[in-house]
Structures are given as structure tokens and as C-alpha cells.
Amino acid sequence: MPVPVRADLAELPDYIIPSQVPGAILLNSNEAPLPPPPSVVEAITRAAAEGHRYPMWFSDALVSRLAERLGVPEPWITVGCGSVSLCQQLIQAFCAPGDEVVCAWRSFEAYPVFASVAGVAVRAVPLDAEHRHDLDAMLAAITPATRVVFVCNPNNPTGTAVGSDALLRFLDKVPSDVLVILDEAYGEFVTDPDVPDGIPLALEHENIAVLRTFSKAYGLAGVRIGYCVAAPPVTAAAAKVGVPFAVSRLAQAAALAALAHGDEVRQRCEVVVRERERVHAALLATGHQLPPSQANFLWLPLGERSAEFSGHCADHGVMVRAFASDGVRVTVGSPEENNAFLRAAQSFATARRIRQVL
Numbered sequence: 001m002p003v004p005v006r007a008d009l010a011e012l013p014d015y016i017i018p019s020q021v022p023g024a025i026l027l028n029s030n031e032a033p034l035p036p037p038p039s040v041v042e043a044i045t046r047a048a049a050e051g052h053r054y055p056m057w058f059s060d061a062l063v064s065r066l067a068e069r070l071g072v073p074e075p076w077i078t079v080g081c082g083s084v085s086l087c088q089q090l091i092q093a094f095c096a097p098g099d100e101v102v103c104a105w106r107s108f109e110a111y112p113v114f115a116s117v118a119g120v121a122v123r124a125v126p127l128d129a130e131h132r133h134d135l136d137a138m139l140a141a142i143t144p145a146t147r148v149v150f151v152c153n154p155n156n157p158t159g160t161a162v163g164s165d166a167l168l169r170f171l172d173k174v175p176s177d178v179l180v181i182l183d184e185a186y187g188e189f190v191t192d193p194d195v196p197d198g199i200p201l202a203l204e205h206e207n208i209a210v211l212r213t214f215s216k217a218y219g220l221a222g223v224r225i226g227y228c229v230a231a232p233p234v235t236a237a238a239a240k241v242g243v244p245f246a247v248s249r250l251a252q253a254a255a256l257a258a259l260a261h262g263d264e265v266r267q268r269c270e271v272v273v274r275e276r277e278r279v280h281a282a283l284l285a286t287g288h289q290l291p292p293s294q295a296n297f298l299w300l301p302l303g304e305r306s307a308e309f310s311g312h313c314a315d316h317g318v319m320v321r322a323f324a325s326d327g328v329r330v331t332v333g334s335p336e337e338n339n340a341f342l343r344a345a346q347s348f349a350t351a352r353r354i355r356q357v358l
């Protein structure tokens with residue numbers, strides 16, 4: 001007889017593993033189009049030479065550099081094996097079975113999975129008609145059992161962002177014993193001056209945890225490192241439930257080296273943002289309807305046509321990410337990659353028009 005697995009795990013959706021087809025253009029995981037700069041790769045190589053030693057438990061050197069950089073005291077920072085790991089740690093530290101988590105939907109798929117694994121109920125609040133967080137409805141979904149609310153800003157997969165006024169009004173009304181996790185995985189791509197930086201907010205509110213990552217803007221998705229900025233009782237609780245030594249020596253060295261390349265990171269983000277606006281405009285011109293994006297991806301709310309569209313792109317060598325019958329998320333890649341995607345999107349529109357005529 002097989003060893004029985006926890007019965008409720010069968011009900012959890014499996015993660016959809018994005019395909020990494022060799023030779024295909026990968027616009028399905030919101031990765032950076034370019035590899036890390038050579039000096040970051042060198043730092044990783046140097047750290048590998050000390051691979052027989054455990055890493056620093058609390059990533060002390062990185063924490064101190066981040067503290068300086070962000071202008072927050074060191075106890076306000078904790079580092080994790082990617083910021084998804086920090087999402088899970090925060091749920092484990094603040095929620096017990098029977099508690100509730102509120103998040104928007106669609107939003108990042110990891111939130112409901114981590115909550116369910118922890119035995120925590122999820123109240124998923126539909127996005128508004130413009131694919132944005134409906135903060136009033138999220139407030140209304142908070143009950144005495146709610147311990148955590150996720151605000152993904154900008155939101156994955158729609159790219160939409162909440163502005164300062166709306167967020168501040170929301171934060172004022174969230175009970176002070178509910179933790180608001182402000183997931184800023186794409187914060188470096190924000191160009192709308194009305195979208196707030198979460199860190200000053202975290203310094204003013206003891207119930208806010210801001211999550212940042214080196215996976216997207218810094219191009220280190222394969223290295224696995226992110227961090228949380230929150231009041232010391234929050235970071236201490238998150239650290240307490242973390243897997244010991246989960247942040248490798250290589251990851252710590254990579255993040256430290258990447259921070260020394262602020263200018264290059266900013267330039268690379270600017271290129272992505274220019275391309276984002278170019279691809280957005282080109283898709284509008286093709287007849288697509290899509291919300292403006294503040295992230296490094298675009299959202300095509302194609303509904304029932306989502307799978308057909310992503311299949312068509314795959315046939316043209318471009319991998320994009322379809323989300324059931326909601327829409328398709330397309331990462332902004334290099335100009336050449338984006339052109340290949342736009343050609344696929346154009347031929348999809350043409351093929352549909354021909355089918356409609358026939």
C-alpha cells in the first residue's frame with residue numbers, strides 16, 4: 001500500500017511548470033531578457049570556491065548593504081530563497097489552521113497554494129473591470145479570522161497597479177492586527193509616479209511587509225534570492241520559520257554584486273519599459289484590448305481564446321503564458337523577441353479574420 005499523502009493535498013492545483021523549450025523564445029516567466037553582468041557571474045564563481053562552507057544564516061553582509069541602500073535599520077530586513085519563500089514563511093508565521101487570507105484574483109498563483117498548504121482558507125476577491133485590485137471589496141472580505149492580506153503591486157499577471165491614495169485609504173481601514181503583504185516583485189518597472197514605494201509605508205505601519213526580489217529587474221531568477229522589509233517582530237517571525245541555510249552562499253554573493261550595478265540595472269529596466277510601451281501600442285493597433293502595464297509583462301484578457309492564442313504563439317516559436325480561460329501574460333523580452341511575438345500576434349488576428357470570413 002502506498003504511504004498515504006495528506007488527503008487535502010489532492011485538491012490543490014499543481015503548479016503549471018513553464019516550458020523551457022530549447023531554441024524557443026521564452027516570454028512565459030517574466031524573466032530578464034539578458035543574463036547577469038559578467039562581474040555578477042564572477043562573484044558567483046568566487047563564492048562557489050567556498051562551497052564547502054555553509055552560507056551566513058541571516059545573509060548578514062547583504063542585509064547590511066540593503067539597509068544602507070534602502071535607508072532602513074537592519075532588523076527590518078530578512079532575506080529568503082526568492083520572495084516566494086518569504087510569502088510562504090509569512091503565512092506560516094502569522095496564520096494557523098482555520099485562519100483566513102485575503103487576496104485578489106487573478107493574482108500570483110503561489111498565494112492560495114501556500115495558504116491551503118498551511119490549512120488556511122483563502123478569500124479570493126475578483127479584480128475590477130479594469131483588471132485592478134478592488135481594494136474596497138478586499139476590505140469587505142476581511143473577517144475576524146483574517147490574518148494576512150496580499151496586495152500584489154503591480155499585479156501579476158495583469159500588470160495593473162494601485163495608486164497612493166487608494167492604497168493609503170485601504171491601509172487606514174485594515175485592522176492593525178492584520179498583516180498586509182505588499183508584493184513588489186515588479187516595483188523596479190513602475191513608471192507611474194502615482195504608484196507608491198512600499199518601503200516608506202512599511203516604516204510607518206507595523207502591519208505591512210514589503211517583498212522584493214532579485215529575480216526580475218536584477219535578472220537573477222535562477223539564483224533564488226529576495227527580501228522582506230517589515231517591522232522587526234514581523235521579520236523575526238518570518239525568519240523563525242525559514243528553512244535553515246536556504247539562501248545559498250552563491251545567491252548572497254550574486255545579490256551583493258548585483259547591488260553594485262545599480263546604474264546598469266536601471267538602464268536595463270528602462271529598455272524593458274520602452275519595449276513594454278512599444279509592444280502595448282502595437283497590440284492596441286492590432287485590435288487587441290489590454291490594460292496598461294507597470295511591470296515587465298502585458299496582459300491580454302482573451303478569455304476562452306487564451307489557449308488558442310498561446311498555442312498559436314508556441315507554433316511560431318514564442319512561449320507565452322495562458323491562464324485558464326482568463327487571459328495570456330506575455331513577458332517583455334529583447335526587441336527582437338518582442339518583434340517575433342508581435343508577428344505571431346498579428347498572424348493570429350489575420351488567421352481569425354480569414355476564418356470569420358470563410
Ligand SMILES: *Cc1c(COP(=O)(O)O)cnc(C)c1O
Pocket residue numbers: 030081082083084085108152156183185212213214215216221224225226
Ligand atoms: C516573480 C514573482 C515573485 C518572486 O519570485 P522569486 O523568484 O521567488 O523571488 C514574487 N511575487 C510575484 C508576484 C512574482 O511574480
